[in-house]
Amino acid sequence: MKLIVTGATGLVGSEVIRLALRNPAVTSVVAVARKPVLPPANAGPEADTSKLQSVLVEDWTAPYPESVIQHIKDADACIWALAITPTRSQGMDFAHVTVVCSDYTINGLAIMAALANKPFRFIYTSGVTIERDQTKSLQFLSEYRLMRGRVENAILDYAKQHQALGVEVTVAKPGGIEAPNRTAIISDAMKAMLDAFGHTPTVHLSELAAAMIDQSLNGISKDPLWGEDLVQIGQRVLRKEDYLV
Ligand SMILES: NC(=O)c1ccc[n+]([C@@H]2O[C@H](COP(=O)([O-])OP(=O)(O)OC[C@H]3O[C@@H](n4cnc5c(N)ncnc54)[C@H](OP(=O)(O)O)[C@@H]3O)[C@@H](O)[C@H]2O)c1
Known part of the structure; x- marks a missing residue:
């Protein structure tokens, strides 16, 4: 499988790269990015780093x-992990945040799908707090969460309208992401907030990445992929030695 990864310099994308090189x-x-992407130093001896190409846009x-x-032509799947996260978006011009989160994604999907193999699976990394229902009034980060929800709707609509291209889309909606070096970031208050969304509130970074690679390889099982789906798929496909330590 030929896999395109965006956001490969970030938390999620870099773990996708690490696991993809081992698979x-x-x-x-x-790796499509605005700066060069190198094979991760922690990829391990099983990684075939010669599989990685870094492409700048x-x-x-x-x-x-x-x-x-x-x-990027003749790809079988894309894991899209490029975004300005809610935390980073604070204090940034919202119009710019929208261009990066929305326009970049929709443009990227259309370009990749037109050049891809069939089927072409597009796995979009979003979050449990992101709201697709544009009629809802939200208590916090309303503008951002609705904007990202519109991106989810747009790419799902794109897939429906471009079935002839063999485009399949799903959205991964984790809550908090746990990783060996960042567990302290998810406070109890944050976990309680995420819990209120009714899904498994946290997922291990390796399980998230492995679950998205699995959906790329073996077909999309559902949309969206909530925390519990990502944990279940990730735990099923990961070997102990594949986890980030
Ligand atoms: N982190 C979490 O706890 C968490 C939880 C739930 C959901 N998510 C979702 O997971 C996805 C990935 O998050 P993350 O934590 O991996 O984010 P991250 O570490 O901030 O990485 C973001 C990626 O997007 C790229 N990017 C941002 N602005 C860009 C721009 N203007 N042009 C080109 N590339 C740009 C960054 O590239 P540069 O390195 O070049 O800036 C980086 O590769 C997001 O959709 C996020 O909402 C994250």
Whole structure:
């Protein structure tokens, strides 16, 4: 499988890259980013780092240049982990945040799908707090959560309208993400807030990444993928030695 990964310099995307390089069923990994992506130092001896290609995009709202097209064509799947997260969005111009979270994603999906193999599976990383129902009034981060919900709706609509291209979309909606070096970030108050959404509130970073790779390889089982789905799939496919330590 040829897999495109965006957001590969970030928390989620870098773990997707690490696990994809260790997975023999993934034959090619194309990291599309605004800065070079190197094989992670912690990939381990089982990783085939020769599978990784790093491709730079400057303008994510325009047609990608031919040099990028040559690398991303004939892909089987994309794991999209590029976004400005709620925390990082604080204090940023909301119009810019919207362009990055929304326009970049929708443009990227359309370009990749037109060049891809069939089926083309697009796994979008979002979050449990993100709201698709635009009629809801939300207590916190309302503008951001509804905007990301519109992105989810738009890419799901895209898949429906482009069935002839073989486009399949699902959205991963984890709550908090646990990783060996960041467990302290998820406070009890945060866990309680996430719990109120009615889904498994946290997922291990490796389980999230492995679950999205599994959906890319073996087919999309459902939409959305809530925390409990991601934990269940991740635990099923990960070996002990594959977990980030
Ligand atoms: N972290 C969590 O606890 C958490 C929980 C639930 C859901 N999520 C969701 O998971 C997804 C990934 O989150 P993350 O924690 O991995 O985020 P992150 O560590 O902040 O990484 C974000 C990625 O997006 C890229 N990006 C941001 N702005 C960009 C721009 N203007 N142009 C090009 N690339 C840009 C970053 O590239 P640069 O390195 O070049 O900036 C980076 O690769 C997001 O949708 C987030 O909402 C995260």
